[in-house]
Amino acid sequence: MGKTLAEKILSLKSHGEAEAGDVVIADVDLAFVQDTTGPLTIRQFKESGFGALAKPQQTIIFLDHAAPSPAQQLSNDHILLRRFAEETGCRIYEVGEGICHQLVAENFANPGDIIVGADSHTVTGGALGAFATGMGSSDVAVALALGKTWFRVPESFLIDLKGVFTRGVYAKDLILYLISQIGADGANYKALEFGGEALAQMTMSQRLTIANMAVEAGAKVGLFPGDKITQDFLMEYGRGDNYKPLYPDTAANYEKVIPVNLDQLEPMLSLPHAVDNVRPVTRVKGVKIQQAFIGTCTNGRLEDLAVAAEILKGKKRHPGTRLLIAPASRQVLIRAIEKGYIQSLIEAGAAILPPGCAACLGLHQGVLGDGEVCLSTANRNFKGRMGNPEAMIYLASPATAAASAIRGEITDPREFT
Amino acid sequence: MPDLVLKGKAIKLGDNISTDDIIPGRFAHLRSNLPELARHILEDTAPEFASRVKSGDFLVAGKNLGLGSSREHAPVVIKMSGVGAILAKSAARIFFRNAINQGLPVLLCDTDKISDGDELEINLTGGMIVNLTSGFTLSCSKMPPIMSAILKEGGLIPYIQKHRDFKL
Numbered sequence: 405m406g407k408t409l410a411e412k413i414l415s416l417k418s419h420g421e422a423e424a425g426d427v428v429i430a431d432v433d434l435a436f437v438q439d440t441t442g443p444l445t446i447r448q449f450k451e452s453g454f455g456a457l458a459k460p461q462q463t464i465i466f467l468d469h470a471a472p473s474p475a476q477q478l479s480n481d482h483i484l485l486r487r488f489a490e491e492t493g494c495r496i497y498e499v500g501e502g503i504c505h506q507l508v509a510e511n512f513a514n515p516g517d518i519i520v521g522a523d524s525h526t527v528t529g530g531a532l533g534a535f536a537t538g539m540g541s542s543d544v545a546v547a548l549a550l551g552k553t554w555f556r557v558p559e560s561f562l563i564d565l566k567g568v569f570t571r572g573v574y575a576k577d578l579i580l581y582l583i584s585q586i587g588a589d590g591a592n593y594k595a596l597e598f599g600g601e602a603l604a605q606m607t608m609s610q611r612l613t614i615a616n617m618a619v620e621a622g623a624k625v626g627l628f629p630g631d632k633i634t635q636d637f638l639m640e641y642g643r644g645d646n647y648k649p650l651y652p653d654t655a656a657n658y659e660k661v662i663p664v665n666l667d668q669l670e671p672m673l674s675l676p677h678a679v680d681n682v683r684p685v686t687r688v689k690g691v692k693i694q695q696a697f698i699g700t701c702t703n704g705r706l707e708d709l710a711v712a713a714e715i716l717k718g719k720k721r722h723p724g725t726r727l728l729i730a731p732a733s734r735q736v737l738i739r740a741i742e743k744g745y746i747q748s749l750i751e752a753g754a755a756i757l758p759p760g761c762a763a764c765l766g767l768h769q770g771v772l773g774d775g776e777v778c779l780s781t782a783n784r785n786f787k788g789r790m791g792n793p794e795a796m797i798y799l800a801s802p803a804t805a806a807a808s809a810i811r812g813e814i815t816d817p818r819e820f821t
Numbered sequence: 822m823p824d825l826v827l828k829g830k831a832i833k834l835g836d837n838i839s840t841d842d843i844i845p846g847r848f849a850h851l852r853s854n855l856p857e858l859a860r861h862i863l864e865d866t867a868p869e870f871a872s873r874v875k876s877g878d879f880l881v882a883g884k885n886l887g888l889g890s891s892r893e894h895a896p897v898v899i900k901m902s903g904v905g906a907i908l909a910k911s912a913a914r915i916f917f918r919n920a921i922n923q924g925l926p927v928l929l930c931d932t933d934k935i936s937d938g939d940e941l942e943i944n945l946t947g948g949m950i951v952n953l954t955s956g957f958t959l960s961c962s963k964m965p966p967i968m969s970a971i972l973k974e975g976g977l978i979p980y981i982q983k984h985r986d987f988k989l
Contacts (some may be wrong), residue, residue, distance in 0.1 A: 429987050440849045446895060452981050477850040484853070524891040524915055540893035540919035542977040552859050554967055554987050588837065589885035593914050622888065624914055628937065695875035757897065765846040765890075786841040786889060793845070 406655030407629045410595040414648075415534040417518050424657070433517040433534075435547045436464040437711040438504050439471070439524035442763075446488050448545035450569040456492070458551030463494035464512075466504035471760035473499075474768035486594035488583040502733025504758040505529070505701040508536070509612055509642055510735060515630025515650040520547050523703050525783065527618045531611035532637070533630035533650045538619060558624045559659040560595040561586075562652075565602035567667035572818035574711070575610035576703060576781065576801035579617040580672040582664065584682035592622035594659065596654060599629065602666055608637040616702045617783050620679040624784045625761075671817055674799035677787040685804055685816050692724070695778040698802050699730030699757065700764045703781035706739050708802040713745035714804040715820045722812025723751035728770045729754045730762035752809075766791030780807045825906045825945050827926075829877040833937035834867055836883035840895040840916060842866040843887070852894055859898040876903035881935050882907065896920035906943055908910070908932055908950070915944020921968050924976035928961040935959075945972075 407415065411422050418428035437445045442465055443670055457463050470478040482499075488818045489496035504521065505528035513519060515533030519526060522544040529536025539547070547553045563582065569575075596618045597613075610627050618626025618667030628634070638647045671685040697713050698704070709731065721727040729749055731737040737759050740746050745757060757763070763770025764782045772778055772795035780790070785797035800808075803817035810820070833914060844858065845865055851858040863870040874880075887895060887911040896919045899907065906926040910933075920927045926945055935941065939954040946962040962973075967989060974980040 427967055427989060429989060440846075440852060441892060443853050444897075448978050451978050475850040476851060481853055485861035522891055522893075524889065526891075538891040540891050540896075540915060540922060542893060546977060546981050549981070550986065552987070554989070572884055588888060589911055589913070592885070592911060607870060615835055622885070670941050672889060765849070767846060769845070784841070784889060786839045788845045788847070788865045789841055791847045 406653030407652065407658065408595065408598050408656045408658065409629065409652045409765055410535065410560050410625060411560050412652065413516050413518065414555060414557050422556050422557045426557045427554060428557060429552055431552050432520055432547045434462050434464070434508070434512050434519045435544055436504060436508065436741045437464060437522040437544055438466045439470050439478070439481060439485060440469045444487050445522050445541040445545045446484065448542050449548050451570065452545060452549050454527040454549035457494055457548050460493040461495065463548055465489055465494060465496045466507060467497065467499045468503050468760045469765060471499040471758065482485055500734060500758050500760070501703065502736070503701045503761055505616065506704065506732035507734070510733060514638065514643070514646040515634055515648055516518060521546055522647065524619050527623065527626050528612055528701055530615035530618065530626040531608060531628050533628055535625055535627070537624050541703050542605055545587065556593070559594040560597045561591060561660045561662060562658040563596055563598045564661055564663045565598060565600035565666060567602055567665045568605055569666050569669065572671055572803060572821045573669050574801040574803060575613040578664065578666065578674040579614045579671050580674050580682050581616060581669055581800065583621050583680050585662065587679060588619040588620065588680040594623050596623045596626045598622065598627065599652070603628070605630065606709065608633055609705045612705065613702055620783060632672050633766050643741055657707060658731055671801065671804050672783055673686040673804065673814065674794040676793055676798065679783070679785060679799065685800065685814065687817060688814050692777060693779045694776040695722065695726045695728065695770060695772065696805045697728045697763050697770055697778055697780040697782065698805050699732065699762050700782040701732060702783040704730055704732030704736065705801050706736050709740045709745045710743070711734070712802045712806040713748040715803060716752035716810065717748040719752055719807045719810050725812045727752070727754040727809045728757055728763055730757040731759045733759050750816055763790060765789065779805050779814060781805050827877065827943040827945065829879050829905050829938045829941060830875070831879050831935050831937060831941055832870060832873060832879040833935065834882045837885050837888060838866060838882050839889035840887055840892050841889055843895040844892065844898050846890070855897060855901065858894060859901040862898045862902055871902065874904060875903045875906045878903065879906050879908055879941055880904045881908045881932050883932060884911045886912045888913040891915045891921040892970065893923065896923045896925050900925045908935065921972050922977035924972060926972060930959045930961045
C-alpha cells in the first residue's frame with residue numbers, strides 16, 4: 405500500500421512500517437525550546453534524572469519570545485537557559501538572532517527529519533519536508549534525554565493546490581482561506597499534506613507561511629514534499645548535501661482531499677477572536693486600525709518585507725496608525741537592509757524592531773491599549789494574545805497590513821499593487 | 822498515580838478555550854513562579870473560576886479545549902487549582918498530551934450532557950462517567966495504551982524516571 409509523507413517519514417525514523425493509527429517510537433533529529441517554554445523543560449529534564457543530553461548538537465535554545473527581555477523575571481529565565489547551554493553543550497541562539505522557526509528553517513530542517521519543539525508553531529519546518537511538530541515541556545524534556553519520542557501516526561488530508569496567486573493575493577490568504585474551510589479543530593491530530601501542480605511555483609517563503617499555520621486548523625504537521633524548490637533553498641543556505649527528494653506514494657491513502665484553486669482566492673482576513681473567523685478583505689474594509697504589525701514566524705521573511713516595502717515606498721503611514729516591523733531573523737534584516745526595504749519602511753514611518761517574536765504574544769514591543777485594533781501578520785488573534793483582552797486583532801498578509809497602515813483602516817491591498 | 826474513581830463537581834466552560842485563555846501570555850514573566858502564575862488561571866475568560874474551584878472538581882469544556890500555544894503551564898495551573906480531571910468534547914492535540922504528561926486525566930465525551938454544578942463520578946479504568954445529578958451515564962473515548970501507562974505513573978516525568986525509556 406502507498407504511503408503518505410507522514411507515514412514515510414515515521415516509517416523511516418521508527419525503523420519499521422508506520423501506518424496511520426499506529427503508535428511508534430521515532431528518532432528525533434532536532435529538539436528545541438524557546439525562552440518561555442525552556443525553563444520548565446529544563447527543570448523537567450533535570451527531574452528526569454538523565455543528566456546528559458542525548459544529542460547536544462541537535463538540541464537548541466532560542467531566546468526569541470522576550471527578546472530583549474522586558475522584565476527581570478524573564479531576564480533570570482534567560483540566565484537559567486544560558487547556564488544550561490554551558491553545562492550541557494547544547495546550542496543557543498541569543499537575543500537578536502531571530503525567531504526559532506525561522507532559524508530552524510535557515511539552518512537545520514531537512515526533508516525527512518523529525519523535529520520537536522516546545523512551541524506550537526514548530527510545524528513551520530514542514531515547509532522543508534520535515535516532520536516538525538510542537539510539544540509541551542515534558543515531551544521535549546524526554547526527547548532531549550532519549551533522542552526519541554512517541555507518535556501516533558496521523559491520518560493525512562491532501563491539500564491539492566492548482567493555479568497561481570493573482571495580484572495582491574499571497575500564501576497568507578491561502579492558509580487563512582484553508583483554515584476557514586477546515587475549521588480551527590477540523591484537522592485535529594491529522595497531518596496536512598500539500599501537493600498539486602501549484603507547488604512548482606511556490607517559493608520556500610510561501611511554504612513556510614502555510615506550514616506555520618497548519619496548527620491553527622489543529623494539525624500535527626503541515627508537510628510539503630522535498631522537491632526542486634527545497635533543494636534550491638538548502639543550497640542557498642549551504643546544506644545542499646542534506647537534500648533528498650521526498651514525495652508521497654501515488655497510491656497513498658488520504659482521509660480527505662481538499663482542492664484549492666489559487667486563481668480564485670482573494671485577500672482574506674481573520675477577525676477577532678478566532679483564527680478560523682475568516683472573511684474576504686472586501687467585506688471588512690474601513691475598520692480603523694491603531695497598529696499594523698508586520699513580522700513573526702508567519703510573515704517576517706524577506707519576501708514579506710519586500711511586498712510591504714513596495715507598497716509603502718514613497719508613502720507615509722496614516723498618522724493614527726503605528727507601523728511595527730520585526731524581521732524574522734538577523735539574516736532577513738541584513739538582506740532587507742541591502743535591498744533597501746528597511747530604508748523604504750523607515751521613511752514610511754515604520755518602527756523597526758529587533759529580529760524576534762516582538763509584539764506577537766503580548767509580552768513587549770507593541771502591547772495594545774484598551775479598545776485598540778491591530779492588523780497583524782501573525783498567526784493568532786485570540787482574545788488577549790497581544791497582551792490586552794480589551795483589544796482586537798485581525799490577521800492578514802503583509803500586503804494587506806501595509807496598505808491598511810497607509811489608510812489607517814483595513815484596506816484591500818489590490819488598491820496599491 | 823491518580824485515583825481510579827474520582828468524585829466531584831462540574832465547572833462548565835464553553836468551546837474553544839485556548840491555552841492563552843487558560844493562562845494568558847502576558848504573564849510569561851511568572852512562569853518560573855508557578856504559584857504566582859496559577860493565580861491568573863482563566864482570568865480573562867472565566868474570572869470566577871479561580872474562586873469557585875475546589876479540590877477534586879472537574880473542568881468540563883466543549884470542543885477544541887486547549888487550542889493554540891504549546892505552553893504546558895496551562896495544564897500545570899489547572900492541576901494546581903485542584904481540578905481532578907478534565908472533560909471535553911474534544912481537545913487540541915498538544916494540550917491533551919501535556920495534560921496527560923502532567924498526570925491530569927482528560928476524558929473526551931459528550932459534555933452537553935453535563936451542566937454546571939452537576940455531581941459526577943468518574944471511573945478512569947473503564948472510561949465511564951456517571952452524572953449523579955441527572956442520572957446519565959457517559960462513555961469516553963479510549964486513549965492509546967502508552968498514554969494510559971503515562972497517566973498511571975502520574976505523568977511523563979515519573980513514567981520516565983521509572984522506565985528510563987518508552988515501552989510500547
